[in-house]
Amino acid sequence: MATEALPQxxxxxxxxxxxxRWCPGCGDYAILAQVKKVMPExxxxxxxxxxxxxIGCSSRFPYYMNTYGFHTIHGRAPAxxxxxxxxxxxxxxxxxxxxxxxxxxxxxxxxxxxxxxxxVNILLFNxxxxxxxxxxxxxxxxxxxxxxxxxxxxxxxxxxxxxIAIGAEASFVARTIDRNVQxxxxxxxRAAAHKGxxxxxxxxxxxxxxxxxxxxxxxxxxxxxxxxxxxxxxxMIFGKERNKGIRLNGLNPEIVTLGEGGIKEDDLLFxxxxxxxxxxxYMLSRMxxxxxxxxxxxxxxxxxxxxxxxxxNQVKEAKAKRGEGKIADILNEGDTWDVAG
Amino acid sequence: MTMPQGVQERTTVxxxxxxxxxxxxxxxxxxxxxxxxxxxxxxxxxxxxPAEIRAPAGTLAxxxxxxxxxxxxxxxxxxxxxxxxxxxxxxxxKTNVDDVRDGGMVIVNEDSFGTTDLKKxxxxxxxxxxxxxxxxxxxxxxxTKLTQEALKDSPLGNRDKDRCKNFFALGLISWLYGxxxxxxxxxxxxxxxxxxxxxxxxxxVLHAGHAYGETCEFFEHTYHVSKAKLPPGRxxxxxxxxxxxxxxxxxxKLAGKDVFYGSYPITPASxxxxxxxxxxxxxxxTFQAEDEIAAVCSSIGASFAGDLGITGTSGPGLALKGEALxxxxxxxLPLVVLNVQRGGPSTGLPTKTEQADLFQAMYxxxxxxxxxxxxxxxxxxxxxxxxxxxxxxxxxxxxxxxxTDGYIANGQEPxxxxxxxxxxxxxVKHPGPVKASGGNGNGNGDVDPPLFKAYLxxxxxVRPWALPGTEGLQHRIGGLEKADVTGNVNYEPENHxxxxxxxxxxxxxxxxxxxxxxxxxxxxxxLLVVGWGGTAGALRTAVERVQxxxxxxxxxxxxxxxxxxxxxxxxxxRYKKVLVAELNCGQLRFILRGKFLIDAYGVNKxxxxxxxxxxxxxxxxxxxxx
Numbered sequence: 001m002a003t004e005a006l007p008q009x010x011x012x013x014x015x016x017x018x019x020x021r022w023c024p025g026c027g028d029y030a031i032l033a034q035v036k037k038v039m040p041e042x043x044x045x046x047x048x049x050x051x052x053x054x055i056g057c058s059s060r061f062p063y064y065m066n067t068y069g070f071h072t073i074h075g076r077a078p079a080x081x082x083x084x085x086x087x088x089x090x091x092x093x094x095x096x097x098x099x100x101x102x103x104x105x106x107x108x109x110x111x112x113x114x115x116x117x118x119x120v121n122i123l124l125f126n127x128x129x130x131x132x133x134x135x136x137x138x139x140x141x142x143x144x145x146x147x148x149x150x151x152x153x154x155x156x157x158x159x160x161x162x163x164i165a166i167g168a169e170a171s172f173v174a175r176t177i178d179r180n181v182q183x184x185x186x187x188x189x190r191a192a193a194h195k196g197x198x199x200x201x202x203x204x205x206x207x208x209x210x211x212x213x214x215x216x217x218x219x220x221x222x223x224x225x226x227x228x229x230x231x232x233x234x235x236m237i238f239g240k241e242r243n244k245g246i247r248l249n250g251l252n253p254e255i256v257t258l259g260e261g262g263i264k265e266d267d268l269l270f271x272x273x274x275x276x277x278x279x280x281x282y283m284l285s286r287m288x289x290x291x292x293x294x295x296x297x298x299x300x301x302x303x304x305x306x307x308x309x310x311x312x313n314q315v316k317e318a319k320a321k322r323g324e325g326k327i328a329d330i331l332n333e334g335d336t337w338d339v340a341g
Numbered sequence: 342m343t344m345p346q347g348v349q350e351r352t353t354v355x356x357x358x359x360x361x362x363x364x365x366x367x368x369x370x371x372x373x374x375x376x377x378x379x380x381x382x383x384x385x386x387x388x389x390x391p392a393e394i395r396a397p398a399g400t401l402a403x404x405x406x407x408x409x410x411x412x413x414x415x416x417x418x419x420x421x422x423x424x425x426x427x428x429x430x431x432x433x434x435k436t437n438v439d440d441v442r443d444g445g446m447v448i449v450n451e452d453s454f455g456t457t458d459l460k461k462x463x464x465x466x467x468x469x470x471x472x473x474x475x476x477x478x479x480x481x482x483x484x485t486k487l488t489q490e491a492l493k494d495s496p497l498g499n500r501d502k503d504r505c506k507n508f509f510a511l512g513l514i515s516w517l518y519g520x521x522x523x524x525x526x527x528x529x530x531x532x533x534x535x536x537x538x539x540x541x542x543x544x545x546v547l548h549a550g551h552a553y554g555e556t557c558e559f560f561e562h563t564y565h566v567s568k569a570k571l572p573p574g575r576x577x578x579x580x581x582x583x584x585x586x587x588x589x590x591x592x593x594k595l596a597g598k599d600v601f602y603g604s605y606p607i608t609p610a611s612x613x614x615x616x617x618x619x620x621x622x623x624x625x626x627t628f629q630a631e632d633e634i635a636a637v638c639s640s641i642g643a644s645f646a647g648d649l650g651i652t653g654t655s656g657p658g659l660a661l662k663g664e665a666l667x668x669x670x671x672x673x674l675p676l677v678v679l680n681v682q683r684g685g686p687s688t689g690l691p692t693k694t695e696q697a698d699l700f701q702a703m704y705x706x707x708x709x710x711x712x713x714x715x716x717x718x719x720x721x722x723x724x725x726x727x728x729x730x731x732x733x734x735x736x737x738x739x740x741x742x743x744x745t746d747g748y749i750a751n752g753q754e755p756x757x758x759x760x761x762x763x764x765x766x767x768x769v770k771h772p773g774p775v776k777a778s779g780g781n782g783n784g785n786g787d788v789d790p791p792l793f794k795a796y797l798x799x800x801x802x803v804r805p806w807a808l809p810g811t812e813g814l815q816h817r818i819g820g821l822e823k824a825d826v827t828g829n830v831n832y833e834p835e836n837h838x839x840x841x842x843x844x845x846x847x848x849x850x851x852x853x854x855x856x857x858x859x860x861x862x863x864x865x866x867x868l869l870v871v872g873w874g875g876t877a878g879a880l881r882t883a884v885e886r887v888q889x890x891x892x893x894x895x896x897x898x899x900x901x902x903x904x905x906x907x908x909x910x911x912x913x914x915r916y917k918k919v920l921v922a923e924l925n926c927g928q929l930r931f932i933l934r935g936k937f938l939i940d941a942y943g944v945n946k947x948x949x950x951x952x953x954x955x956x957x958x959x960x961x962x963x964x965x966x967x
Contacts, residue, residue: 017792018829047811048810052642055820062817062819066815068815069816069817070672070817070818071818071819072668072820073664073668076634076635076638079631079634079636079638080638081642082628082635082639083601083639083641083642083643083644083645083650084642084645085646086601086626086639086643086648087645088646108632109631109634109638112630112631112635314621315622317621318622319622321622322622325620325623325624326594326761327594327761327764328761330587330620330623331759332575334578334579335524335578336576337575337576337577338575338576339572339573339576340573341573
C-alpha cells in the first residue's frame with residue numbers, strides 16, 4: 001500500500017475562522033501562538049486532534065483552533081475528555097483549563113484524570129486570579145490577596161498545581177511561562193510525546209486583574225535568580241552568574257554558592273525526571289519564590305499504564321476469551337424455559 | 342402420625358420471606374421464584390430490603406423481605422395480600438404480619454423467639470403465645486434446631502451450619518407448594534461447587550426442610566398451582582435493571598456502536614453498571630466515574646467521539662447531572678440518562694420506590710431546556726424502553742431521560758425473549774470526510790474545504806453527528822448559544838429566540854416518529870385511568886377487575902412523556918372522567934391539566950411502596966359512583 005505523505009501544515013492551518021476575544025495583552029495569545037506553532041511539528045492531522053476546555057478565559061481556546069473542539073462546562077473538561085479518549089483512543093486530546101476551572105470547581109475531575117493516567121495533555125493556565133468573572137481571588141492566589149471579593153485580603157491558603165498533580169501521581173509534570181515562548185514550545189513538544197497524562201502548568205499573565213503576578217520570574221534583572229531551569233541528569237544550577245545551586249540538606253533543599261566553602265557541582269542535587277518515586281519532583285514543586293528559585297521544565301516523566309489503553313485491552317481480552325458478543329446470545333442467557341403453543 | 346391429606350388447587354399464591362438482612366431471605370425468595378418460573382408459573386416479585394447493609398441483628402431496621410406472586414394466570418403485580426409469610430425472627434414478624442390476609446399462613450422459626458429477640462423487636466409479650474396471631478394459621482418450626490440436627494455429621498462450624506437455615510425454609514415451602522428441588526440443587530452445586538462442605542450442607546438442609554413438611558402434622562394439605570397459559574415461546578426470568586442493561590447492549594449492537602456507560606454507584610441503579618461491566622465482549626466500556634457529574638460528562642464526551650454514550654443514576658444523582666444535561670441539549674448530542682427512581686427528596690428512601698422525579702426529568706435544568714422523557718412500565722418492558730431511548734437519542738441527536746423505578750428495577754417477571762433476527766437495525770449516519778482541494782492560500786498550498794456546518798439541520802431538525810477523526814469536518818461545539826447552521830458562538834437576540842424555538846420543535850417533532858397512544862378497554866366511556874412507569878401492572882389489574890364488574894373504564898399507560906404521543910389529547914377527551922394514578926403528589930396530572938386543559942382526578946401515594954390493586958379499585962369505583 002502506498003503511504004500518502006502528510007501535507008506539511010503550518011501554524012496558520014491550525015487557526016480557526018473565529019475572531020479572538022481575549023483582552024489585548026493577555027498571556028493567552030502567546031500560548032495560542034506556541035500551540036499553533038508546535039502542532040504542525042507533531043505530524044498529526046488536524047482532524048485527529050480534539051481540544052476540550054471548561055469555563056473561563058483560557059477555556060475559549062478551542063474556538064481558535066482549526067481542530068475538533070469542545071467548550072464544555074465549568075471544571076468538567078477532564079471528564080468530557082475521558083469519554084472522548086476512551087471512545088476513540090486514536091485521537092490526540094488536549095485539555096485546556098485554568099486555575100479556577102481546574103483546581104476549584106473542577107479539582108475532583110483533574111486529580112482523577114491524572115491518577116488514571118488517561119493519555120491526554122492538560123494545559124493549566126495559571127494566572128492566580130478569576131478573569132472571566134472579573135477579578136476575584138482564585139485557588140492559586142496568595143494568602144492575603146486583596147481582590148473584589150476579598151477587600152481585606154484572602155484568608156485562603158493557595159493550592160500549588162504541580163504539587164497537586166504530583167500528589168495524584170502524574171506521570172508527566174512540567175512548568176513553563178507565557179513570556180518564555182521557546183521553553184513553552186519545548187514543553188508542549190515533550191508533553192505531546194508523552195504517553196499518559198501530561199500536565200503542564202503555564203504561568204500566564206492577566207494584565208487586567210492581576211498584572212505582573214509573575215514579573216519576578218520574567219524580568220531580565222531578576223529571572224535568573226528566581227527561576228531554576230531543570231535539565232535531566234544535570235546539576236541544579238541557577239543565578240545570573242550561574243554560581244548558585246540547590247543542595248540537599250537532610251530532607252530539605254538549600255541554596256548554596258558554588259566555590260564558597262569548597263562547594264563543587266558534584267555536591268549539588270542532580271535532576272532526575274525519571275525517578276519512579278515522586279519525592280524529588282514533589283520537593284521541587286514546593287520550591288517557591290521568594291525563598292527559592294521556582295523550577296521550570298519537566299519535573300517528572302515516567303512510564304505508567306494508561307487508562308484508555310487498559311480499557312481498550314480489556315474489551316479485546318474479553319472478546320478473545322468469549323468471542324464477539326451476539327445479540328441472540330445475550331437474550332437467551334440465564335434460566336430459560338419454553339412454553340409450547 | 343398423620344400424613345397431610347390431599348392437594349388443594351390455587352390460581353395464584355403470594356409468599357413473603359422475611360428475616361434479618363443476614364438471614365439470606367433475598368436468596369431464598371429468588372430461588373423459589375426461579376423454581377416457579379422454570380415450573381411454568383407466571384411470576385412477579387418484589388424484594389424489599391433496608392438501606393443499611395447490616396443493621397444490628399434482630400432489629401426492626403434490619404428486616405429484609407422478598408415477596409413472590411406466582412400463578413396459573415397472567416400476573417402483573419407481586420400481590421396485594423400475603424397468603425404465606427415466612428418470618429425468621431420477631432422483627433420480621435412484626436414488620437410484615439399486617440400484610441398477611443386473614444386466615445393466611447404464618448410460618449415462624451420458633452427458635453428465634455427468645456426473650457432477647459423479642460426485646461429487640463419491641464415485643465412486650467411473645468406473639469406466638471399471647472393469641473395475637475389467632476386470625477392466622479400459625480406454624481411454629483424449630484428451624485435452627487432442625488438445621489443443626491440435620492448437619493450433626495457436617496464438618497462445618499456451628500455458625501456456618503446456622504447459616505444454612507434459610508434452605509430449611511426453602512425446602513419446606515417447596516414441599517408445601519409442590520415444587521421440585523432439582524433446580525435449587527443444581528444452583529447449589531454451581532454456586533458452592535468449590536466448597537463441597539457448604540454445598541453438601543445446604544443440600545442436606547434443603548431436603549430436611551422438605552422431609553419435615555412431609556412428616557410433621559401441621560399441614561392438612563399441600564397446594565398446587567398449575568402452569569400459566571403464557572403465549573408460546575422461550576422465556577427467561579428478568580429484573581428491570583438486567584433488562585435495562587441488556588437493552589443498552591442490544592441497542593449498541595443494532596446501531597453498530599460501542600456502548601460507553603459512565604456511572605457513579607448509587608442505589609438502586611448500581612446493578613446496571615454491574616451487569617454492563619460483564620459484557621465487554623459486546624464492545625461495552627463501563628466507566629465508574631469519580632462522581633455523578635464526571636459520569637454524565639464522560640458519556641457526553643464519548644457520544645461526541647462516536648460511541649453510544651449512556652449514564653445511569655437515581656434521583657439525587659440526576660440532580661447533580663443537571664448542568665451537563667443542559668450542555669447535551671445545547672450541543673445536540675445523543676445521550677441516554679437512566680434514572681432508576683427512588684424515594685426523595687434528598688437522600689430520601691434509597692431502597693424504596695417512588696415516581697417523584699417526573700418534574701425533574703421534564704424541567705430540572707436551567708433555561709428553556711427540553712429533553713425527551715420515556716418511562717418503562719415493568720421489569721421486562723425495561724428492555725424495549727431502553728432500546729427505544731437509545732434509538733431516539735441517536736436518530737434525533739438528543740439527550741433522553743429514561744425513567745424506571747426501584748420497584749421494577751429490582752422486581753422480576755418472565756420475559757418472552759424477542760427474536761434477535763426480527764429486530765430492526767438502528768440506522769445511524771455520520772457525514773463522511775471532505776478532502777482539501779488543490780490551490781493556494783492556505784499554508785501548504787491546499788485550499789481547505791468549505792467550513793463544516795455543524796448545525797445544518799434535516800427535515801426533522803436534526804444536526805449531523807460528525808465524528809472527530811473525520812477529515813475536513815473540524816468544528817467546535819460548546820455550551821454557549823449557537824448560531825443556527827454554522828454552530829458558531831452567537832449572542833444575537835433573534836438568534837437566541839430562534840434556537841430556543843428550534844430545540845423545542847425538534848423534540849416536539851419526535852412525536853411523528855413514535856407510536857400513537859393505545860388504551861386497554863373501551864375507546865370512550867365513563868372513566869380513563871392514566872398512569873406511567875412501574876405502576877402499569879397494578880393499574881391494569883385494577884381496571885380489569887372493575888371492567889369485569891361491567892363498568893365503563895379503560896386504562897391508558899403513557900410510555901412517551903415528552904413528547905406525548907400525538908393523539909394523547911384526543912384520547913383523554915373521549916372519557917367523562919380522567920383519573921391519574923401516580924406514586925407522587927400529582928406530577929403527571931399537573932402536566933396533563935396544563936397541556937390539555939382537562940380536569941383530572943388523582944390517586945396518589947408516597948409511602949415508598951407500590952400501589953395495592955385494592956386501593957386503586959376502590960378509588961376507581963368511588964369515582965364511577967359519584
